[in-house]
Amino acid sequence: MNHRSNLALFLLAVALAAYVFVADRRGGHTVTGRSGDAAMFPSFDVASLGAVELARSNSIIRVERTNNAWTLRLPVNYPAQSLSVDRLLEHVARMVPAGYVGVRDVAAQPDGLAAFGLAPPVATLTLVGRDQPTILRVGGNTPVAGRLYVQLVGTDGVFVVDAALLGLLPSSPDDWRDRGLIDLAGRTFDRVSLAAAGRTVFEAVKDPAGRWQLRQPLSARADGERLEALVGQLQQVRVSGFVSDAPIVDRASLGLQPPAFELGVGSGTNELARLEVGGSPTNAPQHRYVRRLAHTNVVLVDAQFLAALERPLQDFRDPRLVGPLDGITRIERTGTGGFAAALEGTNWWVTAPRRFPASAAMVRLFLDQIQSLEIEQFVNDVVADPKTYGLDRPAREFVLGHGTNTLVRVQLGGPASANGALLFARRTDESSVYAVPRTILINLESAGQLRDWSFAATNVAAVDIVQQGRLRRLVRSPSGWQAAAGASAGLVPDAIEETLHRLGRWESTRYAVTDEAAMTKAGRFGETAHEATLSLDGGLSVRVLRLRFGATLGANRLVLAYFDNDPTPLRLEMPEDLYGAVARDLAAP
Template identity: 25%
Template sequence: MNWRTTLVLAVIALGAFAYLRFIEMKQPSTEEAKRQAQNVINFDRTKINGIVIQNGDEKIAMRRRDNKWRLETPIKDQADGSLIENFLSDLENWRKDATISAKEVEADKNRLSEYGLAKPKLKLKLTGQEGLPEILFGKDAALEAKMYVRFENSKETFLAGQSVRNDIDKKPEDFRDRKLTDLITAQVSRLLLKTPAGEIDLQKTGDHWQIVKPLQARGDDQKIADLIAQITTARIQQFVADDRGDLRGYGLTEPRGAITLFTSEDKQGQLLQIGAVPEKEKDQLYVRSAARGFVYTLPKKVEEILNTKPDDLRDRHLVRIDTNILDRITIDVPGRNKIVLARKDNNWTIASRKNAPANSSEVRRVIDTLQNERVTNFVEDVASNLPKYGLDKPQLQLTLSSFASENTAETKAGEQPFATIAFGKTQGENVYARLTDEPFVVAVRRSLLDQIFTDPVQWQDLAIYKFKPEQIHRLSVSAKSESVLARDAKGQWTWVKGTGQINQANLQSLLTSLSNLHAVRWLPGGAVAQHGLEKPQLAITFTTSPDDKNAHKLLIGGKADNATWSARAEEREGAFVISDADFNTFLLPLAAAPGSPSPSASASVSPSATATP
């Protein structure tokens, strides 16, 4: 045998092996084969495109097109897809409990009649997959929940469960889809509502709804979604008639109202007309679906939609803020310099003050407040008389902007305002306001103005000092008397002015509070004299360098309220308040009481680096 012959035989052998392997892979496993042998019928549900049920003289035919099931006979309408899918699942899992061979059946000529399978009333045929026989349903068996079934052209009979029979032994209308529409609320991009009072046109732009008619206004996303959901989740109560006949008896010749739902792909829309209340079923309402071409009844509460007024659907939020693009907040008060707050990563700075750190928590609080602020009243839909409301010369104007450091494909470099709120006159507990890109005048809570600081000092970072306790080198505390301490060459504290044993625990508490002092809040400008800071009751001076050149001074005045004290740091502009806890810590005695035990070594302040931050 030469090498060519050997090669040919090897190729043939390899091909045969591959073919046999392919055939083997296509064959069901032993376990799967056993399962299939127990099934009444084996089929691929993805190939099934039709179902025919013969129930006595009545034939019900359904077909699947574009993954949707429709009734074709005896009426044409949408079929209940979930009901059909459940039926197919039951059919897939339909098992033989026993088998009576064709030979046994033929041995007794009356056997098929006894089983109700000689001339069965109920038959089922699946189409779309070749070779599937028609299934014939007979009588109930003596065993509970079991019945007799067989295939057309076969006398072999099976004992099986009744679930499949129960799925198909129904009237045609039981297979009709009782959902009013296949749409879900999220798919709807426009709603047109016609009521006795007029027409309301709602359109969705991006993630938000707009009222387009009878006025241009922001829509309340949740209320409009709830309105749409009343339609998309409505269930048909009764199938009354097709819509080709006389509709006067249903009040649909001149409907009381109409609702049309649109999607981004469907510009024609799905029209639902609302008619009269049936004489007998007072809790229902006649409606006509143009898409399905039928008259139905729905629960009567659907007619509440006809009472909807434009103001019911308006967004009562003062302003919409997309925090993802909010980079600048400008506070403009006549006669004062503008305050500009700028976002830097996850924090905020005061851009109008050389990007000094801002109280980021306070900025976020104001943003949250504005986002949640709701209009107390829609005053005018056309702002034709701004002086009447003090909006020609607003007392405060707030501008929200995005910011780009350089040109991109989407945005230009620089600041891009997306909302400006003007606040005008106050009236009782309200203040008039207006978004400059909207034509309305609204009223909001007057107290909102108190939450928008117009003094740049109040926007400062609450951190007064950012040191470590070991960085403090010299300390002076002056109240009724002065105590002065300094570190020696070994970093241990010694008296410069004072006597007795140093209370190391009190000293460490004071250093910890002082080095990381945070204000509770900043006070408006001009508060120094008002809060007793011209004649402070406590002064603390400290240094943060070994040469004592980096000096800092904290002055504490009178009580701001029951739990805070006014204070001022000489290197910071403005006054602030500190907590009662910090104030009491600063008053702790630094000398140990006579007769008290000597502080342990662990209480001593250890030497450390004294680098200036």
């Protein structure tokens, strides 16, 4: 670097220093630099403050701390935005002066403190703690952008601080008001009511077991998830504006005479929140007036967030016919093909009309389906004649119990739709009649559909195969699988063992076959003309399993399964890749 460059840098530094000196002079006073000094309030304890007051020429805003939350006390009593208050206090606690105007320079000004915007001040901030209040008078902006004059009452000079302080001060009480529509934080509720145009839509209560029940206009199970979601959604709604704090308002002009909707939330006999929803301002039709009775004030809320209040009563009824039940150990089905099953230890057993192990997967499927079966229509809540719905002599009835105690009894009646897709149903502990969809549950016609037919490949002692009139018998010997009758060519013992293993683990949708001849024709079992009969040992409940293979159905192969001497075969569906293995290894060439 040469001498000419050094001289240029020196002149630039002098010019910058002169600019700062001139810029920080105001009417002949000098701002001395204190940037980097300690905080303005080194012993300031935000947590110890109990009140904050901001005074302007025409208003006073005061908040007080109660139970670790800030509440607006002046000019109205209202929950405050604690985050906004805390953000201001944290800024003040960390505030480091950027400069200082000494008392002599202040006194030398013809206008005194007015030269700094402090006579009168723009605002006066009072922080009330355990000791003497801290009072900070806020003045005008300095000539240097981004800085502000403030005076700490009790000192004679004037400090220069970051002008961000001014942006943290509320310009009106609404800036510090809590914008939540309702706040139930830390409080549980067990009562919700909704009225529309003065008429009760519903009143629901939660019983000690945690189940929601409708109490008005009828006694019925309520959709607890939807009720709690409704209240939860309203707790997320933010107020768009504050209209009035007067205890008496012109209700008719606000659409509150009567209110379009009125929502109440309570705990026991205690009212936690009550909202009255009115009309919309002519200049803001996307908003609605809402009166918060806890504070008697009227606010504006975006109408889209209140749409859930327009739902009809049916939307708040429990949509499930049964719903979740705990401790089910007994299942019964009455009517033709009726059966009973019970949980014995950790295993389910069919106990009537014959005793055999039940498939845990099928029992789970049945219980899942009956507990999740949804109501499509609430048909009638006052039934004069159950015969109208085929429920005087229900076609079938399901009973779920725990030991000898009945948890629920469900009856299914006649068709509730022209195409038979819906059936009338009711619970014997309720007066209402519902329409429910026909599902696999409705097709549970036989105890055999719950049967556990799983087996290990080693349980198979012999396989008798019939295919297009040809016979073949495979038997297990100490050396492996052998053909005792029929062709022996193409026999692969390991492949046979693997296919039997897959058959023993195969699960399928199951349908009871009441008309075997019709099913044989429809499923083209005669055309395929392929069947395999497995002889099982090893103490299994099934001794003989006969499988007849029919046509394809989508990606599956239709199968008729016969178990020992059970008179009702089952229609099953086998994945085509599994049937491919059966056709290869259990064939009669």
